[in-house]
Amino acid sequence: MADASNSASGDLQLSHITKSFGEFVAVDDLSLTVPQGSFFALLGPSGCGKTTTLRMIAGLEDPTSGTMHIGTTDITNTRPYKRPVNTVFQNYALFPHLSIFENIAFGLRRRGVKDVKEQVDKVLELVELPHLAQRKPSQLSGGQQQRIAVARAIVNRPALLLLDEPLGALDLKLRRQMQIELKWIQTEIGLTFVHVTHDQEEAMTMADTIAVMNEGRIEQMGSPADLYDNPKTAFVANFLGQSNLIKGKIESNDGANQIVDLFGTKVAVPKARSSAKDSSILVGIRPEKLRIQPEDIAMSGNILTGGTISDVSYIGVSTQYQVEMPWGQELMVFEQNDDGVAPLDKGDRVKLSWEPIFTFGLDGSEDANAGSELHISEDE
Template sequence: MAALGDPAAATRAPGDEEGGARSGADLTLEHVTKEFGAFTAVDDLELTIPSGSFFALLGPSGCGKTTTLRMVAGLEHPTSGRVLIGGRDVTRTRAHERPVNTVFQSYALFPHLSVVENVAFGLRRRRAPDPLGKARDALELVELPHLADRRPAQLSGGQQQRVALARAIVNNPAVLLLDEPLGALDLKLRRQMQVELKRIQTEVGLTFVHVTHDQEEAMTMADTVAVMNAGRIEQMGSPAELYELPRTAFVANFLGQSNLLRGTVVENGAATLGVDVDGRRVRVPTARSVSTTGTVLVGVRPEKLHLLRAGDQAPESCNVLGPGRVTDVSFSGVSTQYQVHVPGLGTLGVFVQNILGGAGAALGEEVHLACAIKHTFALDGAEDATSGAVRLDARDV
């Protein structure tokens, strides 16, 4: 019964109650599947999140990321598979028995309790000594000690968000779950909270699992990002890894933007592949190719493309595409975004940093595009090149 009364007991070091070693615990999902009727929300998910890390589950709405989070919290139960926290199988346990706390998207603060009582709620349920003192310490951590006696309704959105965070963190959970916690905040506040969340995570050292559809949010905060799509994890890795070397068209398009060109492998070298893209030869490092035979999607990030105007010399070891015509120029101060239409390849996006000052290519100008071979990547040619791309009519919340 001890495990029931104190759900975190199994995963916490004895000194924890006094605020000693705070490290969180590993979270493992083994072949987790969740079906709602005929709809598979989460499909055979395999995931291990090491203790103390800041992990982001990134994906569009409906990709199964929130369902995954709710299964870890115990608010949903998997159709099959196992959930392990700190090595202990918690699949069959209910939410209140798990050493996990959630920061809900809507905050879900109890309107009938004061801020400090909201924060003390979990401590009181577990009969922790001095719940109010600890709750005030947690409010100190989120820098809201002066609002302890207010009601949640008297707080702004950003303040409520912090209270929700304090209410979860104060319990020193093995895993802290954040369900789009910044979704309801305006852009400026969201940026500040991103920094703030990262600071708190470093300070308390808990395992954070953050669910978001905002790729920038995931990349700025998380050590490891898992990109989810249609109930599966497309790719997992550090933000830089995912960005520089996407392995699927979905990741290439959802995480930043990519130019994806369909071509056929015509030369299979040890170091580079030769790919025929609409009659032009493009080289791709073999190590950066998902598929080395047949049809592939050759990808390059817009900022890795260089505009070559008439008379410009192509740099060394580059793929050169073109000629194409500039169809759109949008200047944003820091950079300029060009759309270049290359006959036979379609329209490619190019980001040019405003380093030189002065005007770049003009609308309608004929240009070539160059990209270092080491920056190109190749994906499986069977994929839909537009998968995961932002569609203006289906923009996420």
Template sequence: MSSDLVLNGISKQFSGQRAVDNLDLTVPSGSFFALLGPSGCGKTTTLRMIAGLEEPTTGTIRLGEQEITGLRPYKRPVNTVFQNYALFPHLDIFENVAFGLKRRGVKDFKPKVEEMLGLVELSTYGKRRPSQLSGGQQQRVALARALINRPQVLLLDEPLGALDLKLRRQMQLELKRIQTEVGITFVHVTHDQEEAMTMADTIAVMNGGVIEQMGSPAELYDLPATTFVANFLGQSNLIRATIIGQAEENITVDVHGRKVTVPLPRCRVTEGDVWMGIRPEKVFIAAAGTEQSNGSNQLRGAVVTDVSYVGVSTQYLVKLPWDQELTIFEQNTGARGTFGVGETVDLHWLPTHTFVLDADQDAHAGVEHIDDPGGAG
């Protein structure tokens, strides 16, 4: 019997504002699922409705055969781990983890607590207080406390947001390991694209209360369905273009007088004006006139306007003849030369690394600015 988490027609309004808009979503049992999006997109509201902390305005929530829409939070087979851990400061780590079992009257709780502390690699920390642990260790305790009740679904609300970058990356791998070991459905809310892509089997990218696109990290990154997804999940170069023909399985696109080939399955539209997209790391940069196309797409006569060395790669800004700037990342393997500001270069990339989107969309949708707030939504 399936124990998938199914949201059907879920909406939530606050003071006339629709935070979540007629959402249909199925989270497969045993999967690591991420709700990804910017602040205010509806992801946290969706999580709170699953947890029972918010009541949907419309729609139903099912867990397997059981409808849980109207159940009180404590009656749902669901637990939540929050960003602030919410540990009991007066209890040691063992007692924090044991709390839920003791409250339910479970007598033989000691082996279960020891098993959970082992799972989160804190077996020797049982007698310590939360204040004696690092942020990452406290987060593991919160995870163990939630998992010991064996919920059908574990909800993670920006769980790593309070950790520094290095620790956050370590915990991403830990969370994935733990989810794989316990086999419980994890639903993880985050605004951090790298975090979602590192851990999740499936990502739903949310924007304005709806899901823009859902799929595996590779699917979303390699073939975004909208400009919002293309820009929010990593970086994209989007160039205005026009479709001028189709031959067998390829579309021909006119880019400011240059012809570019795109495989038909990589085109969201097949006629009219479009945004042609290429990821920065898919573009090769070469000295002007030194490399033949050999089946690659090519734009000639670009000028390097900025160079940033960042260790594993060099990041270039290049200005095209029509004054648009593209971003290019080249791995520092030593196999290819580097370029300086002011040099004229040609750009090459494979047709299979190109994607085409409807030009009616905003080319800047999903672009994050430095002063954008992260967090709840």
């Protein structure tokens, strides 16, 4: 049996996994499939249950209920060391007294592999650090140590590599660089990666599929582009990028569109992109999809008039406007600085427009602010 688990391969499947600590439910009826060979990200704010989920996959924590498979092999009750799984944590925990070479060779030697050199050299090449083989961990930078931690995990060729905020301790620039490298390594060797992060940009950059977690549950799962373009909940709309969410009422249908009243103005929302359950709707538009013009200029598409610019931030590639609407709500507009026209000024009266296809609709019962206060800033 042990060998069967160790060599299990295929998709990772979690079915109705729940983990309670006493009364507290940390992971709540979670089901997901991670296709073999894909890069999967678990994204969510601190405390939403990401690490607990990862620890259950690794076998370090027993689920309260539910099952776990790799391919057709049930690993729910398999001991951690018998799972075809390796984990890389934020604190890399290299063995300080061993050389880099021996750190990487450790798992191979433990499994009784005789000739380790070829395999160790290969992964050192992969992480582009062959010249550091004889150093000790303390003689490496944080970023280099992190790459060695990845090398040490992948040399064992696990079916599944789990990464728990592995880049969290690195500064922003190095983190961005490591994201690209890790993604490259994953593509190169074709292992399945399950990567945990609270950084939405990190998840977007690296993952084929993202599962957005909130309070122990999956809010939505999909490709980065799909989640960004078609959020189904306010939490996803706000946590993954920023969104303008405006309360409205669906008045009628017109072909492929719902016609929605937004404080007296009619706008079109594609039916296919609306998850409103009845006539109450939150109309969503991403800030970069909005166009902004002085009130007297003609515009097409969905149009909202009567705005007043309450704040302007010029940030080089773009200008970010806050626009106060007649009903008191502030909307965000990001405009590329690519037309040579000077930005509009604070206090200017403006109208906003956007193409109806860029609109998404959320159910009116959603909390428009869900997830927005949890946003991770660039320099955090």
